[in-house]
Amino acid sequence: MSVIIRSSFVLIFLAGSWGYADETLPDNSAPTGVWEVVEATECGLTASPEECRKLHVTFTFTKDRMFMTRAGIRENLEFTFTADSTRNPGWLDLIPSDGPFKGKKHLSVYEYRKNDLKLCIPKRPVEERPAKVESPRGSILNLYVLKRLSQ
Numbered sequence: 001m002s003v004i005i006r007s008s009f010v011l012i013f014l015a016g017s018w019g020y021a022d023e024t025l026p027d028n029s030a031p032t033g034v035w036e037v038v039e040a041t042e043c044g045l046t047a048s049p050e051e052c053r054k055l056h057v058t059f060t061f062t063k064d065r066m067f068m069t070r071a072g073i074r075e076n077l078e079f080t081f082t083a084d085s086t087r088n089p090g091w092l093d094l095i096p097s098d099g100p101f102k103g104k105k106h107l108s109v110y111e112y113r114k115n116d117l118k119l120c121i122p123k124r125p126v127e128e129r130p131a132k133v134e135s136p137r138g139s140i141l142n143l144y145v146l147k148r149l150s151q
Contacts, residue, residue, distance in 0.1 A: 034148070034149040034150045035117065035146040035147065035148055035149065036052075036053070036146065036147050036148075036149050037052045037144055037145070037146055038052055038145050038146065038147050039052060039143070039144070039145035040052055040142070040143070040144055040145075041135040041142065041143040041144075042123075042135065042142050043123070043135060043137070043138065043139055043140060043141065043142070044135055044136050044137025044138055044139060045137070064080055064081065065078060065079065065080055065081075065097075066078070066079045066081060077096070077097075077098075077099075078096075078097040078098070079094050079095060079096055079097060080095045080097065081093060081094055081095065083110075085112075087109075089109040089110060089111050089120075089132065089133050090109060090110045090111065090112065091107075091108075091109060091129060092106075092107075092108040092109065092110055092119075092121075093105050093106070093107060093108075094106040094108055094121070101124065101125060104125040105125060106121060106122055106124075106125055106126070107122065107125075107126055107127075107128070107129035107130075108120060108121045108122065108129070108130070109129060109130050109131075109132070109133050110133065111133050114148075115147060115148035116145070116146070116147060116148075117145075117146040117147075117148075118133045118143065118144070118145050118146075119133075119142075119143070119144045119146070120132070120133040120134060120135065120141055120142070120143050121141070121142050121144070122140050122141055122142075123140045123141070123142060124140065126140070
């Protein structure tokens with residue numbers, strides 16, 4: 001499922017007022033550190049565990065920007081964001097700083113619990129936010145399940 005591996009580098013997500021699904025984090029906290037993709041589903045097709053193990057992703061956050069680097073690749077991706085942890089699931093408004101969708105808002109959703117993070121991100125900007133953190137077959141949604149490796 002090399003398509004998932006390639007597209008996972010374009011994994012877009014943000015932080016800011018991130019919240020646990022069952023409690024709230026302090027303002028401006030974010031899921032910093034090194035995260036491992038343990039499950040990746042693109043448009044309803046799930047990658048093998050071996051493919052997922054290859055996707056070590058590092059996220060670095062400032063107050064309004066997120067930088068992402070995948071192990072072995074020098075390129076960094078940058079996004080601006082807003083997040084709403086009062087919604088269930090949490091809402092993400094992602095705006096890539098470069099690439100084919102530069103400046104275009106991606107309406108996304110997430111669930112965050114301490115060292116576990118689930119992201120549901122459309123492959124392209126959409127007018128309607130996903131209602132659930134899932135990637136049904138035939139959709140344009142990507143689902144990434146991440147585990148924190150280190151802070």
